[in-house]
Amino acid sequence: GENVEQHPSTLSVQEGDSAVIKCTYSDSASNYFPWYKQELGKGPQLIIDIRSNVGEKKDQRIAVTLNKTAKHFSLHITETQPEDSAVYFCAASLRSGGSYIPTFGRGTSLIVHP
Amino acid sequence: DSGVTQTPKHLITATGQRVTLRCSPRSGDLSVYWYQQSLDQGLQFLIQYYNGEERAKGNILERFSAQQFPDLHSELNLSSLELGDSALYFCASSVGGTGSTYEQYFGPGTRLTVT
Numbered sequence: 328g329e330n331v332e333q334h335p336s337t338l339s340v341q342e343g344d345s346a347v348i349k350c351t352y353s354d355s356a357s358n359y360f361p362w363y364k365q366e367l368g369k370g371p372q373l374i375i376d377i378r379s380n381v382g383e384k385k386d387q388r389i390a391v392t393l394n395k396t397a398k399h400f401s402l403h404i405t406e407t408q409p410e411d412s413a414v415y416f417c418a419a420s421l422r423s424g425g426s427y428i429p430t431f432g433r434g435t436s437l438i439v440h441p
Numbered sequence: 442d443s444g445v446t447q448t449p450k451h452l453i454t455a456t457g458q459r460v461t462l463r464c465s466p467r468s469g470d471l472s473v474y475w476y477q478q479s480l481d482q483g484l485q486f487l488i489q490y491y492n493g494e495e496r497a498k499g500n501i502l503e504r505f506s507a508q509q510f511p512d513l514h515s516e517l518n519l520s521s522l523e524l525g526d527s528a529l530y531f532c533a534s535s536v537g538g539t540g541s542t543y544e545q546y547f548g549p550g551t552r553l554t555v556t
Contacts, residue, residue, distance in 0.1 A: 359543050361543075370549050371531070376543065423497040424496045425491070426489060426491070426496060428486055428489065430486070434483065
């Protein structure tokens with residue numbers, strides 16, 4: 328099955344700095360890569376995703392890059408704000424029937440200091 | 442607010458007991474997914490239903506079962522509970538259909554504590 332490694336497990340930055348979270352996956356058949364933000368006491372929230380036919384996608388301060396050859400993908404957050412503090416999960420998804428079933432990384436706790 | 446609802450929010454029960462967790466998907470979504478989140482195992486996919494039928498199965502124990510009803514709400518049944526079943530259980534939903542289905546939207550979760 329798929330295996331996803333996520334680094335770092337904890338990331339502490341100053342407000343306004345950039346943050347980068349990296350993930351690697353093992354199964355080259357994975358072709359959908361969502362990122363989720365989970366705040367304390369809440370469910371994961373989809374913040375950005377990328378499909379395997381795209382190398383980069385940006386949405387305001389958030390961007391994701393994908394290197395299919397190396398089987399790694401990254402989340403970039405620019406101009407970080409205290410409200411960005413949360414746990415971020417990457418996932419690599421394999422197609423099963425008509426759906427994409429994700430395998431999640433172990434999460435990165437992002438702390439943004441004001 | 443994702444539009445996915447889950448009840449109850451918290452559940453405390455004893456070993457050996459059986460519980461039922463309930464999920465209502467977003468309006469219009471046909472697929473429901475169940476996940477378990479624990480410190481040991483992280484966030485793990487359990488099972489998926491699409492329009493009432495089981496579509497994909499993950500790391501779901503034989504003591505656990507699920508179903509999706511005609512009104513599209515879903516229930517996850519956990520029986521012969523063990524201490525290690527204590528975790529957060531999330532439901533997610535997506536549009537589903539004959540085409541590819543990517544985005545999943547998660548509910549707020551049910552925190553299960555087995556004592």
